[in-house]
Amino acid sequence: MSTLPERPHQEGTKAATGPPAWTYADAVPKRFGDFEVISKLGQGSFGQVFLARQVSLERHVALKVMDGEPTGHNEGQVLAGLEHDHIVKVYSAFLDPPSGLSGLCLQYVPGADLGVIIRRVFEGGRVPESGRALLDALDQLRRGDPGFDPAALRDREALEADDFPQAVCRLGGRMAEALAFAHANGILHCDIKPGNILLTPYGRPMLADFNVAFDRTRHNPEDTRYGGTLAYMAPEYRAVMLNLPGGKADERCDVYSLGVVLYELATGTRPTLQHNVSETKETIAQGTVPARATLPEVRTVPDAMTHVPRELAAVICRAIDPEPTHRYQTATELATALASARQLLTARRTLPAPSPIGRWATAFPLYALAVAGILPHVIASLVQISYNAVEVRLTTEQGIVFAWLVIVYNLIAYPVFGGTALYLFRQVKRQLPKVATMSGPELDAFRAQVCQLCWRAAALGAIGWFPGALIFPIVIDVCAGPIPWQLYAHYFISFSLGGLIGVVFSYLSIAYVVLRALYPQLGNADTYTPTKGWNEVYPLTAPFGAMVTLASGVPLVGAVLLLTLADTALTLGFRVLVAGLIGAGVAGVGLAERIVRRLHLLAAVWQKDAEVR
Incomplete structure (x- = not known):
């Protein structure tokens, strides 16, 4: 049976047993x-x-x-x-x-408690940018001589190298690990708050003040008296104190309290309580037990969290979910999620500096995808037109059939296949603003959808191009034939040449937009591991070598076939076409290698720390 504290405060800890007499x-x-x-x-x-x-x-x-x-x-x-x-x-x-x-x-822990450090870091409306802000505040507020500890010095160096969200993840993860250890030994802390977390001068967090904790291996929770700090209490823990239905004290209460601490550390403020804290305090002090409906426990995400990276914000919001079953069920789960969030933030931070094109792609992903998906095919069409103008010789009747074929084929191919690609890109654009509110499974599914964009666009391009290699000569042959076998060969070369150029460069360009602008924004800390991240990125990188080979080889092979199939004198136009194809091969390999180098740099961020595939 639980007993209410004599007069609980929002900030100070009060114990159900009552404090001992003061010792001055x-x-x-x-x-x-x-x-x-x-x-x-x-x-x-x-x-x-x-x-x-x-x-x-x-x-x-x-x-x-x-x-x-x-x-x-x-x-x-x-x-x-x-x-x-x-x-x-x-x-x-x-x-x-x-x-x-x-x-x-x-x-004895020289240093300062996390509460005073948070107040100093956010003093005057400042917005901390790195872990250095925590260390500066600690150096100003600490008391006592820490001595020299080479092992602990590494903690300080790591914290100093972190940006501020990474530092929050690092400190929160250490606290979650400490809680998990206590829980594994049957101990619930029951009073997690900034004032009960000490930071050593080296930036190492220490969990203190187990005053109201209880050992579940020695005591029956039903007979335990509870205490704590109202502002950091989980709803179900407060219900226990108020003798309300549904109250329960378990590991998830400590997870909730640590989540509130992390919210405060990340933003400088606590999440907003939807009920009146003063009225709740007065209710407890008077010993009255209100109906549960008068104590709604719904936490909102105010504007303060909009400046917190989504990966960290998602972990914090789940930790402070008012419904215990929706929270992390153990402190170990919370520690793992914080570690994953820090890895995701680190990966994004270590991406190569973006070029102007990279900055534009990040700012306007839909336009970048559209250009990446369509422009290579437009250029490939120009190459094909140049080829056909020089090598494809048709009679007047065959020319009329060819002209109608071009109109009909393009009126079908571009709206169907180009339109489908644009639809896929637009679907991604529509989902991007919803990422912050997506559930974990929804986010994982969306990330998989984004990773498939390259292959889907390549498939659409191939389906749009390659059938033309047969459709054009067959229809001309049937409607205005006969035509020589060389014409079949020339159409095969022109459509294959154009199709491979379009497919290769659209794939590489879309892969660049995905790895630069989209994938880094879609990590899920609840499911991410370095190995899983690399396993998602690796399939995008696997065809890079083949793509470079095709980019250089296709135009050169086309030039060789032209010379092989030539049955007339080498006209000026023919020579220009052959020279152009050779030049396109040289330019293509240079451009493809440049794109692939950038792609490998972007992909390497996700390969780091992953197990060898």
């Missing part, structure tokens, strides 16, 4: 037991915390001092088995009969 600083002697008190670090609902020197071991420690023997909840027992790099360690419990003082001897 002047009541604590300078020396007692094995400790020499140096200074007071702070105080809370459960006592005061002092910096002290443990004489026997010649080390600085933090003493959490309470008056009299601890009764009820014992933080020392809860923390005794939690040996983790990101949890403040309990060295021992103490009881000093001469002074009547009791409490805990804890690991």
Whole structure:
């Protein structure tokens, strides 16, 4: 059965058992037991915390001092088995009969708590850009000498190299790992908030203050008294405190609280509560139990989150979902998602600097896709027209049939195949503004759709071009024939030449738009791994070598076939055509290699850290 705290505050922690009698600083002697008190670090609902020197071991420690023997909840027992790099360690419990003082001897963490750091970082409406902002605030606010720790120095260097969203992911991931360790040992913290997270001078987060935590391996949750900080409580945890239906305390409550902390760290503000916090506090203080409908728990995403990268914002929003079943079910899941979000942000940050074309493609993806999909085929059509003008010799009657074929074929091919390609591109453009609100499965499906654009456009181009190699000579032969076999060969060459040029360069151009402007924006932190990312990108890169070969080889092969099939004197037009095809081959291989080099640089970002395929 749960008991309400005497007077819970939005900011301060209150325990259901009630705090011990206050121990004032002047009541604590300078020396007692094995400790020499140096200074007071702070105080809370459960006592005061002092910096002290443990004489026997010649080390600085933090003493959490309470008056009299601890009764009820014992933080020392809860923390005794939690040996983790990101949890403040309990060295021992103490009881000093001469002074009547009791409490805990804890690991001393020089630095500052996350709450004051957040306030300093966002002070005056500033918008932090990198992890350096956190370290600067920490250097200004920290207390105590951290000494020199080469291993911890790497943490500081990594945090300094992060941009701010990456830093949020890094710190949040460490806290989630610490929570997962506590949960694995049966411990619920129940009071995650910035004030209970300490940052060492090296930027390493430490989870502290397990005052209201409880050990599910020793205590029945039904008989446990709960406490915490209202502004960071999960709805179902608050329901437990109010004796409302549907209340439950489990790992997801801590996940929710950490999500609120991450929201505050990312934006400088807490997410908006749709109910009146003051009224809720007063309700608890008066001991009345309102109907559940009077305490709606719907959190909104205000404008503050619009400046947070989508990958991180999606993780935070899921962590603070008011419905427990929609949240991350464990702290391990949250830690994994934050790590994936940081990897996605890192990948986007390490993309090569965009060229002017890359910036334009990112700003106008629909137009970029349209140009990439259509322009190569227009150029290929010009090459084909030049070829036909020189090599295809028709009678007047055959010329009339040919002219009608050109009109009919193009009126069918361009609207059907070009229109279908534009429809696919437009579908992508329409979905892009919805990415921020897509569910995980919807986002994964959309990303797969984007990755298929290259192949679908190439297939449409091939279907539009290659049938003409047979349709044109057969129809001319049937309607105005007969025609020599060489004419069949010339039509085969012209349509194959134009089709391969259009397909190759449209594929490469669309792949560039996808890898530069689209794919980096579509990561899903809940499902992303480096290996999965590379497995999605690799199929786009697989045909690059063949594409370069075709870009250079097709025009050259066309020139060779022209010379082979020539049955008349080499006219000036013929020579110009052959020279043009050879030049197109040289230019094509240069252009294709340049595009492919850029594509490999873009793709390499996703290959990094992936397992060898």
